[in-house]
Amino acid sequence: MTFFTRAVRSQAGASAAAALLAIVAVTFVVMAAGYDVSRAAAALWDGSFGSAYSFFSGTLQRATPLIIVGLAVAVAFKAGVLNIGAEGQLLSGAAATITAGLAMSGWPAWLSIPLELLAGMVAGAVWAGIAAVLKRRFGVLEVISTLMLNFVALFGVSYLVHGPLQEPTHTYPETLRLAASARLPLVVPGQQLHLGFVLAIALGVAAHWYIRSTAGGFRLRVAGEGPLAAASAGRVKVDQVLFGAFLASGAIAGLGGAVQVTGVTYKLYELISPGYGYTAIAVALLARLSPFGVIIAGVFFGGLEAGGAGMQRDAGVPAGFVYVIEALVILGVLAVDRARTLAAERAPRVMGETEV
Amino acid sequence: MSGGATAAFLESGMRFATPLAYAALGELVVERAGVINIGLEGAIIGGAFGALVFAGAGSVALGFVGAAAAGTLVATLFAFFVVTLRTDQIITGTALSMLGLGLTGTLYRTIYGSSGASLHTPTISPVAVPVLSAIPIVGPALFDQSVVTYALYAIVPLLACWFYRSSAGLALRAVGEHPEAALGAGISPARVQWAAILFGGAMGGIAGGTLVLAQVGTFAEGMSAGRGFIAIAIVVLGRWSPLGVAVAAVVFGAASALQTLAQATGWSMPYQLPLAFPYLLTLVLLATARARTAAPSALGKRLP
Numbered sequence: 001m002t003f004f005t006r007a008v009r010s011q012a013g014a015s016a017a018a019a020l021l022a023i024v025a026v027t028f029v030v031m032a033a034g035y036d037v038s039r040a041a042a043a044l045w046d047g048s049f050g051s052a053y054s055f056f057s058g059t060l061q062r063a064t065p066l067i068i069v070g071l072a073v074a075v076a077f078k079a080g081v082l083n084i085g086a087e088g089q090l091l092s093g094a095a096a097t098i099t100a101g102l103a104m105s106g107w108p109a110w111l112s113i114p115l116e117l118l119a120g121m122v123a124g125a126v127w128a129g130i131a132a133v134l135k136r137r138f139g140v141l142e143v144i145s146t147l148m149l150n151f152v153a154l155f156g157v158s159y160l161v162h163g164p165l166q167e168p169t170h171t172y173p174e175t176l177r178l179a180a181s182a183r184l185p186l187v188v189p190g191q192q193l194h195l196g197f198v199l200a201i202a203l204g205v206a207a208h209w210y211i212r213s214t215a216g217g218f219r220l221r222v223a224g225e226g227p228l229a230a231a232s233a234g235r236v237k238v239d240q241v242l243f244g245a246f247l248a249s250g251a252i253a254g255l256g257g258a259v260q261v262t263g264v265t266y267k268l269y270e271l272i273s274p275g276y277g278y279t280a281i282a283v284a285l286l287a288r289l290s291p292f293g294v295i296i297a298g299v300f301f302g303g304l305e306a307g308g309a310g311m312q313r314d315a316g317v318p319a320g321f322v323y324v325i326e327a328l329v330i331l332g333v334l335a336v337d338r339a340r341t342l343a344a345e346r347a348p349r350v351m352g353e354t355e356v
Numbered sequence: 357m358s359g360g361a362t363a364a365f366l367e368s369g370m371r372f373a374t375p376l377a378y379a380a381l382g383e384l385v386v387e388r389a390g391v392i393n394i395g396l397e398g399a400i401i402g403g404a405f406g407a408l409v410f411a412g413a414g415s416v417a418l419g420f421v422g423a424a425a426a427g428t429l430v431a432t433l434f435a436f437f438v439v440t441l442r443t444d445q446i447i448t449g450t451a452l453s454m455l456g457l458g459l460t461g462t463l464y465r466t467i468y469g470s471s472g473a474s475l476h477t478p479t480i481s482p483v484a485v486p487v488l489s490a491i492p493i494v495g496p497a498l499f500d501q502s503v504v505t506y507a508l509y510a511i512v513p514l515l516a517c518w519f520y521r522s523s524a525g526l527a528l529r530a531v532g533e534h535p536e537a538a539l540g541a542g543i544s545p546a547r548v549q550w551a552a553i554l555f556g557g558a559m560g561g562i563a564g565g566t567l568v569l570a571q572v573g574t575f576a577e578g579m580s581a582g583r584g585f586i587a588i589a590i591v592v593l594g595r596w597s598p599l600g601v602a603v604a605a606v607v608f609g610a611a612s613a614l615q616t617l618a619q620a621t622g623w624s625m626p627y628q629l630p631l632a633f634p635y636l637l638t639l640v641l642l643a644t645a646r647a648r649t650a651a652p653s654a655l656g657k658r659l660p
Contacts, residue, residue: 084446
C-alpha cells in the first residue's frame with residue numbers, strides 16, 4: 001500500500017488530498033494563463049487570512065451563508081435527498097425575511113430579529129415542501145423539481161423588487177433597508193462580522209449532535225444508506241424521514257437567506273445570492289456531509305472567495321477564477337473517493353476502518 | 357394584438373427557441389442513455405467561447421466547428437468522471453457547470469483583456485425562403501430564420517427516426533431503461549453512454565455557438581444564462597421524445613419572446629410571469645403519471 005492510498009483512507013485525509021489536488025491544478029491554470037503565481041498566491045493569502053480585517057470582515061463573513069446553506073445540503077444528502085434547490089429556498093427565505101422585517105419596523109430587536117429569522121426558515125421549508133410533496137405524492141425526481149423551483153424563486157424575487165416590495169421612489173429594483181433594530185448585531189469590534197456567524201457555528205454543533213446522538217439522526221443516516229439498510233434496522237419509515245429531512249434542509253437554507261438579509265445586505269435585490277446554493281453543494285461534499293466538516297469547508301471556501309476578490313484587485317486574476325477552483329475541488333473529491341473505493345476493493349479489509 | 361405584432365412575436369420566439377432546441381435535443385439523447393447532465397450549462401458557455409475564438413480566427417462555419425469542439429471537450433470530462441469513474445451525476449454536473457462558467461470568464465479576460473466588450477464576431481443573417489416566408493403570421497417565424505434554425509427541421513425528424521427505427525437508437529434506449537439487460541444483449545452501456553454524452557456536449561456547444569454567431573455577435577461572461585438548466589426542463593416538458601422536445605423548446609422560446617413583447621407594449625402583467633410559466637408547467641406536468649412513465653427508468657443512476 002502506498003503512502004497516498006493509506007492517507008486517503010481517513011476521511012479528513014481524503015478531503016485534504018482533494019484540496020491538494022485542486023491546489024496543484026489551480027497553480028497550473030494560473031501559470032498557463034500567464035499570471036505571476038507567487039503574486040497571485042500572496043494576494044489570495046492577504047485577501048483571506050492575511051489580516052484581522054480580511055479574516056473577520058472578508059473570510060468569516062463570506063463563510064457564514066456557505067456554512068448555513070452547506071449544512072442544509074448536508075442534512076438532505078445525508079438522508080439521500082438530492083436537494084439541489086437550496087438556492088431557491090435561500091431566496092424565498094430572504095424574501096420572507098425582508099417582508100417581515102419591514103413590517104415590524106420600530107419593534108424592539110429582541111422581538112423582531114427572531115421573528116425575521118423564523119419567517120425565513122418557514123419560507124425556506126415551504127419552498128422545499130413543494131418539491132417534497134411532489135416527491136412523496138407523485139414520485140417526482142427532486143433533482144428536477146428543485147432545479148425548476150430555483151428559477152421560479154429567482155423570477156419571484158425579481159417580481160417583488162420590481163413590484164410590491166420596491167422602494168417608494170421606484171428608482172432602483174430593490175427594497176427599502178431594514179431599520180437598525182431589525183439588523184443582526186455585529187460581534188467583533190471594528191469588523192463587519194455579524195451574529196449570523198455565531199448562529200452558523202451553533203447550528204453546525206447542533207446538527208453534529210443530532211445526527212450522531214439522537215434516534216432521529218440514526219433514522220436519517222439509515223434512510224440515506226438505502227432501503228436495504230432501512231429494512232434491516234427495523235421500523236424506519238423511510239418516506240417520512242426523507243420528507244422531514246427535505247423540510248429541515250429547506251428551513252436551514254431559508255435561514256441562510258434570512259441571515260444574509262439581516263446581517264449583510266439589509267435589503268432585497270435580484271442578485272442577493274451569487275449562487276450560494278450551488279457553492280454550498282461543493283462545501284457539503286468537501287466536508288463529507290459532516291457538520292463540523294461543513295464549518296471548516298465553509299471557512300475554506302469563504303477564504304477562497306475573499307481571497308479571489310483580493311487576487312483580482314492585486315494580481316489581476318479574474319474573479320470568475322474562484323469558480324474554477326471550486327469546481328476543481330469537487331472533481332478532486334470525486335476522483336479521490338474513487339481511488340479510495342478502488343483501494344478498498346483491492347486491499348483486504350483493515351481493522352478499524354471507518355465506514356464510507 | 358395586430359397581425360404584424362403577432363408575426364414579430366412568433367419570429368422572435370423561434371429565434372429564442374433555436375439554441376434551446378439544440379441543447380435540449382442533445383440532453384434528450386444523454387438522458388435516454390440514463391444520464392442526466394446538469395453540466396450542460398458548462399458545455400453551452402464553452403461552445404459560446406469556442407465560437408468566439410474560432411470565428412475570430414476564421415469564418416462563421418469555423419466558429420460552429422469550434423463551438424461543437426469546445427462543448428465536446430467539456431462533455432469528455434463529464435463522461436470520464438460519470439461513466440468511467442462512476443461518480444455521482446448531479447455533483448459532477450454541478451462542478452462542470454461551475455468549471456465552464458469560471459474558466460471561460462477567466463480565459464476571456466486573460467486573452468481579450470478586461471475591455472473585450474467591443475469584440476465582435478462575424479454573424480450569419482436570416483435567409484428568407486421565397487414564397488413561404490410571405491405566408492401571413494407564421495411565415496416569418498418559420499421561413500425567415502438563419503440556416504441554424506432550418507437545420508433543426510431536418511435534425512428533429514432524423515433523430516425521431518433514429519430513436520425508434522434503428523438498432524443504435526434501440527440500444528440507446530435499452531441502456532437508459534435497463535443497463536443490465538442491455539449488457540446481457542451484448543451492448544456495452546458504458547460505451548453507449550460515452551457516445552451519448554459526447555453528442556450531447558457537441559449539441560450544447562452548437563447551442564452556445566448559435567448565441568454568439570447567429571444572435572449576439574459577441575461573447576459575454578455567463579451569457580449561457582441558465583440555458584443548460586432550461587434545456588433539462590424542456591426535455592421533461594417534451595416527455596423525452598424528439599418531437600415533444602422540439603415543441604417544448606418553442607414554448608420556452610415563446611415565453612422569452614412574450615417578455616420582450618410585454619415590455620414593448622407596456623402590458624400591465626409582470627414580465628416575470630411568462631418567464632416563470634414554463635417552469636411551473638414542467639412541475640405540473642411532472643406530477644402527472646404520463647410524464648413519469650415517460651422518463652427513462654435508469655435516469656440518474658450509476659452503472660453497475
